[in-house]
Amino acid sequence: MATATKSRSFSAARFVLYALLALFCIYYLLPLYVMLVNSLKPLSEITAGGMMALPQDWTIAPWLSAWSTAQVGVEATGLRPYFLNSIIMVVPAVALSTLVGALNGYVLTKWTFRGATVVFGLLLFGCFIPFQMVLIPMARMLGLMGLAGSVTGLIFVHFVYGIGFSTLYFRNYYAAFPTELVRAAQIDGAGFFRIFWRILLPSSGPIAVVCIIWQFTNIWNDFLFGASFSDFSSQPMTVALNNLVQSSTGVKEYNVHFAGAIMAALPTLLVYIVAGRYFVRGLMAGSVKG
Amino acid sequence: MSISETENPRGSVADRVRDALPRLVLSPTVAIVAIFVYGFILFTLYLSFTDSRILPSFGWVGWQNYENLFRIRAWDTAVSNLVIFGVLYIAICCALGLLLAILLDQRIRAEGFIRTIYLYPMALSFIVTGVAWKWFLDPGIGIEAVVQGWGWTDFKFNWIKDREMAIYTIVIAAVWQTSGFVMAMFLAGLRGIDSEMMKAAQIDGASTFALYRRIVIPQLRPAFMSAFVVLAHMAIKSYDLVIALTGGGPGTATELPATFMYSYTFTRNQMGIGAASAVIMLMTIAAIIVPYLWSELREKK
Numbered sequence: 001m002a003t004a005t006k007s008r009s010f011s012a013a014r015f016v017l018y019a020l021l022a023l024f025c026i027y028y029l030l031p032l033y034v035m036l037v038n039s040l041k042p043l044s045e046i047t048a049g050g051m052m053a054l055p056q057d058w059t060i061a062p063w064l065s066a067w068s069t070a071q072v073g074v075e076a077t078g079l080r081p082y083f084l085n086s087i088i089m090v091v092p093a094v095a096l097s098t099l100v101g102a103l104n105g106y107v108l109t110k111w112t113f114r115g116a117t118v119v120f121g122l123l124l125f126g127c128f129i130p131f132q133m134v135l136i137p138m139a140r141m142l143g144l145m146g147l148a149g150s151v152t153g154l155i156f157v158h159f160v161y162g163i164g165f166s167t168l169y170f171r172n173y174y175a176a177f178p179t180e181l182v183r184a185a186q187i188d189g190a191g192f193f194r195i196f197w198r199i200l201l202p203s204s205g206p207i208a209v210v211c212i213i214w215q216f217t218n219i220w221n222d223f224l225f226g227a228s229f230s231d232f233s234s235q236p237m238t239v240a241l242n243n244l245v246q247s248s249t250g251v252k253e254y255n256v257h258f259a260g261a262i263m264a265a266l267p268t269l270l271v272y273i274v275a276g277r278y279f280v281r282g283l284m285a286g287s288v289k290g
Numbered sequence: 291m292s293i294s295e296t297e298n299p300r301g302s303v304a305d306r307v308r309d310a311l312p313r314l315v316l317s318p319t320v321a322i323v324a325i326f327v328y329g330f331i332l333f334t335l336y337l338s339f340t341d342s343r344i345l346p347s348f349g350w351v352g353w354q355n356y357e358n359l360f361r362i363r364a365w366d367t368a369v370s371n372l373v374i375f376g377v378l379y380i381a382i383c384c385a386l387g388l389l390l391a392i393l394l395d396q397r398i399r400a401e402g403f404i405r406t407i408y409l410y411p412m413a414l415s416f417i418v419t420g421v422a423w424k425w426f427l428d429p430g431i432g433i434e435a436v437v438q439g440w441g442w443t444d445f446k447f448n449w450i451k452d453r454e455m456a457i458y459t460i461v462i463a464a465v466w467q468t469s470g471f472v473m474a475m476f477l478a479g480l481r482g483i484d485s486e487m488m489k490a491a492q493i494d495g496a497s498t499f500a501l502y503r504r505i506v507i508p509q510l511r512p513a514f515m516s517a518f519v520v521l522a523h524m525a526i527k528s529y530d531l532v533i534a535l536t537g538g539g540p541g542t543a544t545e546l547p548a549t550f551m552y553s554y555t556f557t558r559n560q561m562g563i564g565a566a567s568a569v570i571m572l573m574t575i576a577a578i579i580v581p582y583l584w585s586e587l588r589e590k591k
């Protein structure tokens with residue numbers, strides 16, 4: 001619903017409008033620009049005070065250092081092992097929670113039973129609790145399960161707390177799927193799983209993409225669980241980046257920190273650029289509609 | 291309606307398994323949620339009434355932890371910081387988001403492109419946002435140094451080092467991160483408004499400003515509600531951003547309940563008090579989320 005502007009003031013008003021929009025573009029892009037430019041400069045140029053300026057002496061040394069030689073914690077391993085930890089963590093956690101969410105959504109819409117809404121409501125509330133509330137018992141539980149301080153433990157945690165949202169997505173999506181089709185298949189003798197595999201799943205592409213993007217961004221960007229439940233060998237990227245930046249020994253290598261920050265941002269940024277439409281839909285569905 | 295209720299009176303075991311299959315598939319999730327959400331909530335609630343320190347312990351101390359909690363100055367700081375942060379964060383995000391949505395709603399060329407730019411910070415983790423803003427706000431190399439380099443040598447912007455102002459730097463970074471998302475919510479709301487009503491008002495000679503104030507913005511009430519719930523919930527949970535941006539400092543100047551809980555539980559060995567603070571966080575969020583979920587789920591029927 002755009003409003004027609006009076007033609008007399010048309011050009012002036014439009015000019016102001018576009019100027020404002022451009023100004024806000026600068027506001028949102030500036031930090032990214034600053035990170036990028038400064039990650040390609042030698043340290044001396046930054047400390048000399050030219051944060052906004054383009055590099056005079058372009059270099060990718062900070063990137064190489066952030067990736068493989070920077071000191072993160074005790075050892076000078078760079079961020080590479082932690083980047084790998086994050087990948088090893090995020091792939092199974094996303095796959096598992098999405099699959100279980102799809103099955104749950106299927107049951108909750110096509111095989112409902114008395115109390116299904118209550119189950120769903122309880123599940124939904126679980127999405128919104130502050131995770132500070134589960135840190136202590138979870139630390140203990142992971143210890144009991146022998147998963148403390150391991151990537152497997154993190155996979156498990158993200159899987160558990162990812163189910164709520166993935167169920168929410170699939171439930172709302174399947175609610176609009178014609179139940180008559182399911183019923184007809186049932187009359188033809190198709191069972192529970194066959195109906196799921198052959199009828200619902202093939203049409204679940206759009207919601208699966210939304211769900212996968214949502215879970216991927218959330219799990220990749222998580223810090224609290226990573227900081228609470230991992231040790232030096234299993235830290236995810238966010239925790240390692242924070243350690244790199246906060247480490248107080250030696251000179252602050254701003255350029256390396258900026259390169260590291262971009263590395264930590266790259267996977268989700270890439271997802272956003274490639275599948276932005278679904279990313280937004282995921283955000284909206286995940287936080288707006290119950 | 292449900293399909294599974296077509297009962298078969300002469301059901302064999304196989305039939306009965308088939309009938310129970312949907313519920314069997316759902317049961318692991320129910321078990322997981324029962325244990326890892328509700329069981330854990332009860333466990334932490336219980337710990338908040340015990341004398342747990344480094345490890346959970348089960349000596350009952352009643353309300354002691356809560357009494358102590360409210361006597362700790364850092365908790366006081368954390369709560370008042372949360373109020374400052376929460377109010378400003380929600381208000382500025384909503385105002386900025388609404389402004390951007392209205393600007394973008396004026397038949398803009400390249401709207402999709404501009405929207406993409408406004409929204410991308412939401413894809414970044416708070417750790418990345420925190421790291422980035424930490425350096426811009428750092429007087430040594432950031433905005434202050436840049437503006438001084440441009441010639442305004444007495445320009446000062448050292449909030450991040452200032453006990454009084456540091457909490458506002460958290461607001462700055464958080465608004466940058468989330469305002470684009472709020473814009474998307476409002477934009478979706480604007481697109482859903484009845485255009486007939488708009489046309490009628492225009493024919494009656496309403497100015498654009500009056501049009502928005504009288505007709506459009508009142509209809510955005512559901513979008514405002516959603517934005518409020520999401521933002522309030524994010525503000526209460528905020529942890530990563532503070533850790534990356536200020537580490538809670540200088541001193542305890544940017545402590546929030548989330549950072550307080552973590553440090554009391556895991557570094558100060560006061561688990562009972564940490565658990566009590568987590569319970570208060572849960573109560574605060576529940577007070578906002580439960581009525582919201584309740585109304586959303588009831589509308590569905």
